[in-house]
Amino acid sequence: MGQYKMGDAIKQFLNQSRIKGDIQAMQIQELWEKLMGKTIARYTENLKIINRTLFITTNVAPLKQELLYQKEKIKLRVNEALGEKLIDDVVVK
Numbered sequence: 536m537g538q539y540k541m542g543d544a545i546k547q548f549l550n551q552s553r554i555k556g557d558i559q560a561m562q563i564q565e566l567w568e569k570l571m572g573k574t575i576a577r578y579t580e581n582l583k584i585i586n587r588t589l590f591i592t593t594n595v596a597p598l599k600q601e602l603l604y605q606k607e608k609i610k611l612r613v614n615e616a617l618g619e620k621l622i623d624d625v626v627v628k
Contacts, residue, residue, distance in 0.1 A: 559621055560584045563613055570612045575602070587623040589613060602627040 539547070560582050568576035581592035589609070593599055602609065606625040614620050 557584075559617070560589075562617060563589070566613075566616050570616055571609070584622070587621065589622045589625045591625065591627050593627070599627050 563570075563584070564582050567579065567582065571579075575598065578595045578598050579591060579593050581590075583590040583592075591602055591609075593602070602625075606627070609625050610622050613622050
């Protein structure tokens with residue numbers, strides 16, 4: 536049996552686990568204010584990742600429009616902040 540570094544073992548476990556998307560969503564939530572600013576973070580209700588798609592939930596109509604215009608920028612910022620290409624699409628609801 537080979538030896539693994541603890542970090543490598545955890546990454547391997549997460550890659551095979553169903554909770555990976557939830558953990559990635561938590562990481563994004565922690566970075567969200569830094570990535571998008573205080574106002575957007577304050578009115579964003581939920582972030583979720585399903586099948587490499589980031590779902591952003593807000594009930595503020597003007598913010599929904601702004602986030603729709605910024606979908607590509609959001610995708611790039613999130614992927615850059617996490618250090619890998621995790622998000623292929625962004626859906627605002």
